[in-house]
Amino acid sequence: MIRPIVAVVVMSAAVGVWVGAALAQERPASVKAPAVRRTTLVVENLDKSIDFYQRLGLTKWYDKATTRGGPEGVIGADDLPLTEDPRDGRIVIMKGNDERVGMIGLLGYDHPPLASARSNLMGIGSGDMIIMIEVGDLQGAYTRLQQIGTRFHRTPYKYKVLNPDGSSNTGTRMFAYDPDGHLIEVAQPESK
Numbered sequence: 001m002i003r004p005i006v007a008v009v010v011m012s013a014a015v016g017v018w019v020g021a022a023l024a025q026e027r028p029a030s031v032k033a034p035a036v037r038r039t040t041l042v043v044e045n046l047d048k049s050i051d052f053y054q055r056l057g058l059t060k061w062y063d064k065a066t067t068r069g070g071p072e073g074v075i076g077a078d079d080l081p082l083t084e085d086p087r088d089g090r091i092v093i094m095k096g097n098d099e100r101v102g103m104i105g106l107l108g109y110d111h112p113p114l115a116s117a118r119s120n121l122m123g124i125g126s127g128d129m130i131i132m133i134e135v136g137d138l139q140g141a142y143t144r145l146q147q148i149g150t151r152f153h154r155t156p157y158k159y160k161v162l163n164p165d166g167s168s169n170t171g172t173r174m175f176a177y178d179p180d181g182h183l184i185e186v187a188q189p190e191s192k
Contacts, residue, residue: 043107049106057096084115
């Protein structure tokens with residue numbers, strides 16, 4: 001089974017990534033370069049979110065439920081600026097093809113559930129993110145997402161991206177919203 005590659009694109013951090021890549025060439029060998037290991041999404045319905053990301057080919061790597069007062073406690077209002085102070089939480093980490101990077105955490109709460117902090121779930125703006133997932137069978141992923149009523153911004157289409165060295169990458173991609181309104185770019189590059 002081909003596992004997808006997950007890449008996170010946060011528009012405000014894009015310049016920092018490019019600058020960081022340039023600086024990494026000048027970094028002493030003893031200094032380890034930073035790596036984005038996981039992006040965690042706070043979700044309303046964990047089961048729907050797990051289903052969505054599994055249909056893109058990610059697999060469940062970690063699944064832990066916690067309760068306030070339990071031995072490991074819930075990551076709650078003491079730790080994060082949540083809209084409520086829940087007593088039950090659960091984190092599920094989905095992974096692609098790499099054991100250490102590019103994972104997506106899905107964090108959900110009950111008792112009480114969290115209110116949405118996003119005012120516009122029909123579009124994106126400052127502060128939002130786009131998660132890119134590379135798959136080996138885009139048409140299959142598209143079909144599986146259609147089966148659960150996924151809302152698409154763009155259905156599969158051909159793309160061409162020019163690289164800094166003048167070469168180009170081509171393939172097929174689509175943009176879909178996950179159950180909580182996060183925009184997901186799903187791409188299948190053409191083999192070279």
